Amino acid sequence: MTFEKIKKNFGFGMMRLPTDAAGVIDSEQVKQMVDLFIGSGFNYFDTAHGYHEGKSEEAVRECLAERYPREAFVLTDKLTAFMFDSEDDIYKVFEEQLKICGVDYFDFYLMHSQGKVNYDHFKRCNAYAAAQKLKAQGKIKHVGLSFHDSAEFLDTILTENPEVEAVQIQLNYVDFDDPGVQSRKCLEVCLKHGKPVIVMEPVKGGSLVRLPKEADDVLRALNGGGNAGYALRFAAGQEGVFMTLSGMSSLEQMRDNIGCMREFKPLNDAEKAAVSKVGEVFRSKHLIQCTGCRYCIDGCPKRILIADLFSDMNAKKQYGDRNSDFYYGEVHTGHGRGKASDCIKCGKCEKVCPQHLKIRDLLEEVAKTFERGGA
Numbered sequence: 001m002t003f004e005k006i007k008k009n010f011g012f013g014m015m016r017l018p019t020d021a022a023g024v025i026d027s028e029q030v031k032q033m034v035d036l037f038i039g040s041g042f043n044y045f046d047t048a049h050g051y052h053e054g055k056s057e058e059a060v061r062e063c064l065a066e067r068y069p070r071e072a073f074v075l076t077d078k079l080t081a082f083m084f085d086s087e088d089d090i091y092k093v094f095e096e097q098l099k100i101c102g103v104d105y106f107d108f109y110l111m112h113s114q115g116k117v118n119y120d121h122f123k124r125c126n127a128y129a130a131a132q133k134l135k136a137q138g139k140i141k142h143v144g145l146s147f148h149d150s151a152e153f154l155d156t157i158l159t160e161n162p163e164v165e166a167v168q169i170q171l172n173y174v175d176f177d178d179p180g181v182q183s184r185k186c187l188e189v190c191l192k193h194g195k196p197v198i199v200m201e202p203v204k205g206g207s208l209v210r211l212p213k214e215a216d217d218v219l220r221a222l223n224g225g226g227n228a229g230y231a232l233r234f235a236a237g238q239e240g241v242f243m244t245l246s247g248m249s250s251l252e253q254m255r256d257n258i259g260c261m262r263e264f265k266p267l268n269d270a271e272k273a274a275v276s277k278v279g280e281v282f283r284s285k286h287l288i289q290c291t292g293c294r295y296c297i298d299g300c301p302k303r304i305l306i307a308d309l310f311s312d313m314n315a316k317k318q319y320g321d322r323n324s325d326f327y328y329g330e331v332h333t334g335h336g337r338g339k340a341s342d343c344i345k346c347g348k349c350e351k352v353c354p355q356h357l358k359i360r361d362l363l364e365e366v367a368k369t370f371e372r373g374g375a
Contacts, residue, residue, distance in 0.1 A: 003142065003196075005074050005107065009236050009243055010261040011044035012037050012254075013200065015051040015293065016247035017059060025055055030063040033254045038072065040258045046198075046245050048078040048112060049097060053298065061102035075103060076198075078112035078146060079131070081121050090130045098139070109140040110168060113295075114157060115149030117351055128161050142166060146200065148354035151185030158193040168198040170291075170354070171241075172208060173234045173275045174282050175201075180289075180356060191240045199244040202235035203228050205291030207282075207314075215281040218274050228253070229260030230267065234275055237266030287314045288362055289355050296349035296359060302338035306349055306359060309333075309340055313366050328370045340367035 012033070018026040037043075045064060047056045057077070064073060083093045098104060109131055111122055122128065131143045144166035147154050158164060167190050175181040190197050203209055208231040211219070219227055228246075236244040244261075248254045267275065290310040297306055309332055315324040333339045340363040349359045 003074075003107075003242065005043075005071075006243065007041055007043045008261070009241070009264060010042055010232070010257070011046055011076075011198075011243050011245040012042070013245035013247035014045060014047045014056045014059060016205075016249045017052060017056065018249050018251075019052075025052060025059050027059065027062055029251055030059055031067070032251050033248065034063050034067070036251065036254055036258065038068065040262055042258070042261075043072060044074045044076070044243055044245075046076045047101070048080060049083060049093075049100075050080055050295065050298070057097060057100040061100060065102035070103060074107040075101065076108035076110060077101065077106050078110040079127060080112040081118040084125055084127070087126045087130050090125060090127060091134075094130075094134060094139070105139045105141065107141045108144055108166060109134070109142075110166075111143075111145040113352075113354060114145045114147045114154075116153055119153075119157060128163070132163060144168065144198070146198075147186065148356075151182045151189045154186050154189045155192070158189065158195060162193075164195060166198055166242075167195045168200055168245075170201045171197075171199045171235050171238065172202050172204050172231055174204055174208065174279045175289075176279075178289075187238060187240060195240075196242045197238075197240045199235045199238075199241055201291050202244050202246065203231040204289075205247075205293070207287070207291070208278075211278065212281060212285055215278040218277050218281070222271060222274055225260065225271075226256055228256055230271060230275055232257060232261060233265065233267050233271075236261070236264060285317055287317055288357070290314075290357065291355060293354060295352045295354065299348045299352065300338070301346060301348070302342045302344060303336060304338040304340065304342060304363070305332045306363070309366050309370075310362065313362075313369060316369065325370065339371060340364070341371055343367075 018029045020026055047060050049057055077097050084090045111127055131140060134140045135143055142165045144164055146168035169186045170181055171183040171187060176183045187197060209227045211227055219230055232244055232246060235241065246257050248257060288310040290307055292307045294307050312324040312328045312332060343360060343363045345360045353359060
């Protein structure tokens, strides 16, 4: 299957946009990023209602839709489980998303973050059928899904919904053969069903850019290319992948990513061997496999910045970074935000974690590390 409107195989994921100290999206910088992206020949944008606590879709309208003709860009949005309780709700939510984004149709509309935890809800509310009705009205060009679960369960969903046109999966060189994420196996299921693949988390939330020194040294020995570039090219070079997303947070990141994807070349054999070695080093650090999606934070009753605390923990593990103690004590747990030891173990975070992390147990570990024994 081909999607003629798409110009290149690299997309702007609008889930980690630049923000100021108060968490407000830096619209002027986003506009510059959009201009550079489109000016470099790319046109695929990806958003969801939950990104930036609902502000990502607004940024799409302000920074993209109000500044470029509709035919100049491809836009993907998503239907998330918390947004609806019935089929009727879906149509209302959808129209609101169109309005917020400032468009009259979506090129791709995905059933968001599908897995055992929410698929039954989508089935009960006839979500897949509702999307097809909206497609028949011309308001959706292509219906797809994004996925976070086992390859076996993905096979079940695609068997039950053969009309799905594209699948978005997490894929990077660290997770490719990870038994939890199952990137390779999920990719194989998509190929089996003939579904084109959109890649998310190709740089694992930035983790494959900020590498431990011994891993970074492996890539530097190749004498060319940046860490993000190797990760993006690994993902984009897989069979069946037609789009690789990057959640860029600055104009500098945008320039770096465009530099390696403008004239895309898959990894050669030496580069493949190098990223395989980097993956081994990365896994040996036993880091918390958090990608910083921040889904866990919105519903936390104690307002714990879970992803940020995990970042502090990883920095301490990788580099013995003393700054991580400062950020934990002064930045990430201040201003009314909870400490790791404040966790009441309600489990809301674990229900929405795409990585299926045991967040409650990990917060205990964080508390012991930063709070001299925790609670």
